Amino acid sequence: MKTHALEIGLAGLVLLTLAAWLTGHNVNASWVIGCVLAATFIKGQWLIDEFMELRHAPAWLRWVVSGWLVLIVGMTALFNM
Amino acid sequence: MNSPEYSLTDLSPPQTARIPGDLAMWCFILAELLAFLLLLGSMAFARGHWEQMFSAGIATLHPEAGLINTLILLSGSYFAARGVRRSAQGQPRALGRGFSLAALCGLGYVAIKLSEYALLFGAGYNLRTDTFYFFYFFTTFFHMAHVLIGMVILLVVARRYRTGQYPNADKARMAGESAASYWHMVDLVWLVLFPLLYVLP
Numbered sequence: 001m002k003t004h005a006l007e008i009g010l011a012g013l014v015l016l017t018l019a020a021w022l023t024g025h026n027v028n029a030s031w032v033i034g035c036v037l038a039a040t041f042i043k044g045q046w047l048i049d050e051f052m053e054l055r056h057a058p059a060w061l062r063w064v065v066s067g068w069l070v071l072i073v074g075m076t077a078l079f080n081m
Numbered sequence: 082m083n084s085p086e087y088s089l090t091d092l093s094p095p096q097t098a099r100i101p102g103d104l105a106m107w108c109f110i111l112a113e114l115l116a117f118l119l120l121l122g123s124m125a126f127a128r129g130h131w132e133q134m135f136s137a138g139i140a141t142l143h144p145e146a147g148l149i150n151t152l153i154l155l156s157g158s159y160f161a162a163r164g165v166r167r168s169a170q171g172q173p174r175a176l177g178r179g180f181s182l183a184a185l186c187g188l189g190y191v192a193i194k195l196s197e198y199a200l201l202f203g204a205g206y207n208l209r210t211d212t213f214y215f216f217y218f219f220t221t222f223f224h225m226a227h228v229l230i231g232m233v234i235l236l237v238v239a240r241r242y243r244t245g246q247y248p249n250a251d252k253a254r255m256a257g258e259s260a261a262s263y264w265h266m267v268d269l270v271w272l273v274l275f276p277l278l279y280v281l282p
Contacts, residue, residue, distance in 0.1 A: 006166065010159040014152060017275075021148050024280035036276050044272050051162040052265045053101040053258075061100060061107065065269075068114050072273045075122045079129030080281065 009050050013043050033081050037073050044069040102259030110266045113227065117270050120223065124216045124277060131212055138213030139278065141206065146197045147279030150190050151271065154228075157186030158268040161235065161261040168257060173242075176257050180239035183264055187232040194225050217278065224270060231264045 020039040023032055045066060049055040054062040100107060128135045164179020198218075201207075208218045238260040247253035 006159060006163055010155060013155050017148070017151050017155070020276065021144070021280055024276070024282055025144060028282045032282055036280050040272060040276050044269055047158065047265060047269055047272065051158045051268070052262055053162075053165075056098060057100055058098045064111060065114070068118060069269070069273070071118060072121050072125070076125040076128075076273075076277060076281075079125045 005050065009046055013046065016043050030081060033077070037077050041069060041073045044073075102257075102262045103255050106259035106262060110263060113266060114270075117224075120220055121270075121273055121277065124220060127212055127216055128277060128281075134211055135213050138211070138217065141201070141204065142217070142278060143197055143200065144279045146193050147275055150193050151275050153186045153189045153193070154268045154271050157183040157190075158265050160186065161264045165257050165261045169254065177239040177243045180235040180242075180257075180260065184232045184235045184239075187228050187235075190228055191225060194221065220274065221278075224267070224274060227267045227270070231267045234260045234263055 016039045020036045024036050048062070048065050048069065052065070054065060160179045160182040162179075164176040164183070167175035167179070201214075206214050208215055238256050241247060242253055242257065247256060
């Protein structure tokens with residue numbers, strides 16, 4: 001399982017992207033914004049932890065990059081929900 | 082060292098927290114993220130403030146192009162991460178192969194983005210049309226410039242790696258991780274830009 005972590009992660013990212021894209025284009029409701037932004041945060045955090053390998057980096061660096069993601073997603077939610 | 086076959090297996094996995102790649106590269110990445118924070122934050126504000134203008138502008142974009150570009154960049158990040166991981170597991174050629182595939186994905190992204198620009202310019206839209214198109218063209222062009230920089234970095238590191246131009250395995254690993262980290266930053270920015278332009282209703 002661990003040897004295929006990147007492949008499984010990529011499949012998860014692709015599925016989340018497709019799900020968010022299809023939902024965003026077919027459903028016009030305010031909850032969709034929340035779901036799409038939650039999917040964006042999950043994808044971004046996974047990329048930070050696994051592709052960037054910040055899971056094992058010093059805590060300050062992981063928090064700065066994750067904080068950047070939280071700020072952008074939070075601002076988008078604040079101004080668009 | 083003149084041999085391209087770096088022996089990375091003698092570098093035991095990190096037992097303590099360590100920065101992937103060079104600290105200088107991370108300073109550069111954090112500065113880039115700060116610039117994108119200001120740009121994307123302004124765009125999120127403008128999207129909420131001029132809701133109708135942004136809805137009308139977004140309707141003229143090509144959502145399939147955005148989706149395909151997202152999948153391409155995610156694949157590129159995967160190839161870069163796989164190259165770094167496999168080279169650390171004793172497959173030195175994997176890094177050059179992974180970085181070349183990631184750069185190829187970058188090329189696909191640029192081709193699709195340029196064709197999208199051509200369609201929009203052909204339809205009469207440009208940077209001066211309104212606030213939406215200003216943000217669209219400026220932000221996506223700024224991002225595409227980073228994709229191009231990332232491609233150059235990946236290809237240069239892959240070439241230096243293949244030809245054994247790094248003095249030792251530690252330097253080679255640092256260069257590989259630094260290049261991959263920059264590429265992942267470009268992907269991370271696109272993951273946030275994608276819903277703002279192509280997904281959110």
